[in-house]
Amino acid sequence: MEQIQLERHADTFLKREFGMPLDIPIRISKRMKSKLGAFRIKYIRGKAQDKEMEIVMSHTFISNNSTETILDVLYHECVHYALFAKNQPYRDSDATFIRTLDRLGISRTRTHMYRGESHLYECRKCRYQFSRNMKGYEKRYICRRCRGRFTYAGVVERR
Incomplete structure (x- = not known):
């Protein structure tokens, strides 16, 4: 699956479930080995309100998993982003985040094993x-x- 396809799926999901478009980039990282995906926030030094956000997906994970599994992880990261954008608790351990995942039928963190x-x-x-x-x-x-x-x-090879 390529970056453009990931962005299209994420945008459709966010519009359908949260009524908001995907306004941040999705990047595929060949260096990411310990995580399958991540929602990252980088605060810019010296500017209180400025921050850069992105969703990063592991290239190894994308290469070695089914489309269904990839989309499950992508949607998980989209929930992080949507809740953050709406000023709601967005971390893995927050009750609001867990309830949202359960309502949408999306897996929690560390559900999928590393393959590759x-x-x-x-x-x-x-x-x-x-x-x-x-x-x-x-x-x-x-x-x-x-x-x-x-x-x-x-x-x-881990399968």
């Missing part, structure tokens, strides 16, 4: 193995079991 490319690591001492979505884990962390160093074992 993952990186496998192994401890040099105790041979403990695990996978992470990020590369370079072995350079920054040590094993909590034996305090050993990790080696990069390669790429695995």
